[in-house]
Every structure is written in structure tokens, then in C-alpha cells.
Amino acid sequence: xxxxxxxxxxxxxxxxxxxxxxxxxxxxxxxxxxxxxxxxxxxxxxxxxxxxxxxxxxxxxxxxxxxxxxxxxxxxxxxxxxxxxxxxxxxxxxxxxxxxxxxxxxxxxx
Amino acid sequence: xxxxxxxxxxxxxxxxxxxxxxxxxxxxxxxxxxxxxxxxxxxxxxxxxxxxxxxxxxxxxxxxxxxxxxxxxxxxxxxxxxxxxxxxxxxxxxxxxxxxxxxxxxxxxxxx
Numbered sequence: 001x002x003x004x005x006x007x008x009x010x011x012x013x014x015x016x017x018x019x020x021x022x023x024x025x026x027x028x029x030x031x032x033x034x035x036x037x038x039x040x041x042x043x044x045x046x047x048x049x050x051x052x053x054x055x056x057x058x059x060x061x062x063x064x065x066x067x068x069x070x071x072x073x074x075x076x077x078x079x080x081x082x083x084x085x086x087x088x089x090x091x092x093x094x095x096x097x098x099x100x101x102x103x104x105x106x107x108x109x110x
Numbered sequence: 111x112x113x114x115x116x117x118x119x120x121x122x123x124x125x126x127x128x129x130x131x132x133x134x135x136x137x138x139x140x141x142x143x144x145x146x147x148x149x150x151x152x153x154x155x156x157x158x159x160x161x162x163x164x165x166x167x168x169x170x171x172x173x174x175x176x177x178x179x180x181x182x183x184x185x186x187x188x189x190x191x192x193x194x195x196x197x198x199x200x201x202x203x204x205x206x207x208x209x210x211x212x213x214x215x216x217x218x219x220x221x222x
Contacts, residue, residue, distance in 0.1 A: 004152075030208045041198060041216055048210040086152055096207045097143065097168055100152025 002027045002089050006101035013077050013108050021072040021104045023087035030090065032063050032070050033098065037084040046072070046085075077108045111136050114214035116201050122220045123191040131186040131217050133201030141204045142184040143168075143211065144176065146197040153200060159184055160207075191221045 003026035013019055023032070034046040047054050047061040049070065054061055058077075063070040074081055084105050088098035117132045135142065140161050145153035145168075155168030159178040173195060175187040184203075188195060201214040 031210070033210065035213075041218070043200065043213040043216075045210065045212060088152070090208055096141070096204075097155040097158060098145075098153070098202075098211060100154075102150075102152055 001091050002029070002099050004087060004089050004099050004101040006085075006087060006104050008104060009102065010105045011107070013106070015077060015079060015108055015110050017077050017108075018073070018075045019077060019106070021074070021085055021106075023070040023072070023101055025068050025070075025087075025089045028065060028068065033088045034061055034070070034072050035086045035088065036081075037086060037103070039083055043086075074106075077106075079108050079110055082106055082108050113137065114201055114203055114212055116199075116214040116217050118217060119215070120218045122222065123188075125191060125193065125221060127191050128187070128189050129191070129219075131188070131199055131201075131219075133184045133186070133214060134182050135184075135201075135203040135212075135214075136182065137203060137205070137212070138181065139203035139205050139212075140181070141206060141209075141211075142178065143202040143204075144174070144184070144186045145200045145202065146170065147200060147216075148197050156186065156199075188219075193221050195219065196221045 031050040036044045051065045084103040088100045090096035114135045143158045144156040157176040159165045199217045202211045204211045
């Protein structure tokens, strides 16, 4: 099945800093999702991004499907951005189950 | 729309007990999924369904059963609970294959 790797595993920032999270995947994919898991455990959909670039407020994402990676940019980080960021890519079988990376643990300090 | 809802939010089971985790979606999605998340890990698929009456196994189906009698509901049954089933369980749905998946708030289960 598809392999999904995320980097860095941990990231500590001061409020106001910018950051880039990376997601590499082993096979070509039809879509890719980014999630934020907040400290209460909720999984929040950030982006559904098969290719190209999307922006939502201070967050943006770029997927380059031909090179098998996706990037999540967080600008002017806030303490509420803390949590774990997951990327996930679908398998072609199993009803397109999502294969998740191991996540990037982001801590934003005031 | 409420989206994907799950009950209960928390549950503690004794070894050998059984329980059903409930999942409902009101988005008229065809596909539904059950994932589990162990501490510090990503999610793994337990079972999925492509429509009412049709279910199939995912990566980690042992110890679980599912049914799908309606489009909206997709309950997960744990028989003979074991400590290895201590985890957070997420239900998800999508309109169709490869479409965006939406997740419920999760059920935190402890088996002691």
C-alpha cells in the first residue's frame, strides 16, 4: 500500500512565526487531505488538495502530485494552531481508505 | 447539518464485555468508515461500507463487527473487549470513493 511520511515530527514556534510542514507519499494519488488534530482530539479538515495550491486564511497548502509531495504553510502562527497536523492519502483499494502519516506535533508558545 | 456524530464520547469497559459504538451522518454520503487511533499514531482503518447492506474489512478488523442497514448509520460492535482495543475510535464519511472524508468527534474507549 501507499506510504506517507511527514516531517518534521516535532516543531516548536514562537507566536507570530511562519512554518512549513512536509508530506511525502510513495505512489501517485488522486487526492490528499490535511487535518489538524486539536488538543481535545478532534480532527478538523484543513484541505482537500489533489494538486495545485489552496489558501484558507493564514494557512495554505500545495500538492505537487508528479513529485509526490505536499506542503502545508502556516503563517503568523497563533497558540490555537498547536496540535498535531496529519496528511492522508487514499488507497486505490479498501474503498479509498486514507493512509495517514505519523503527524507533525506543533507547539506554538506565546 | 450536524455532519458526523458519534456516541458515546467516552467509555470504560471491563475485559470480556461487549459494546456498540454509534455513528450517524446526515450528509447523504455513500461511503462510511471506522478508524482507530492509538496513542501517538495516525489512524488505521477497521471497516468500511460503500452503501447500505455492503461492508468490508480494513487493515485491523479482528475483534470488531459492523452492519449498515441505512445510509445514515454505521455502528461498530466490539465483542469480548480486550486491552488491545483501548484506543480512540473515529467514524468518517464521504460522498463517494476518493472524495473528501469528514470525521466525527471520536469515542475514547478504555478496556481494563
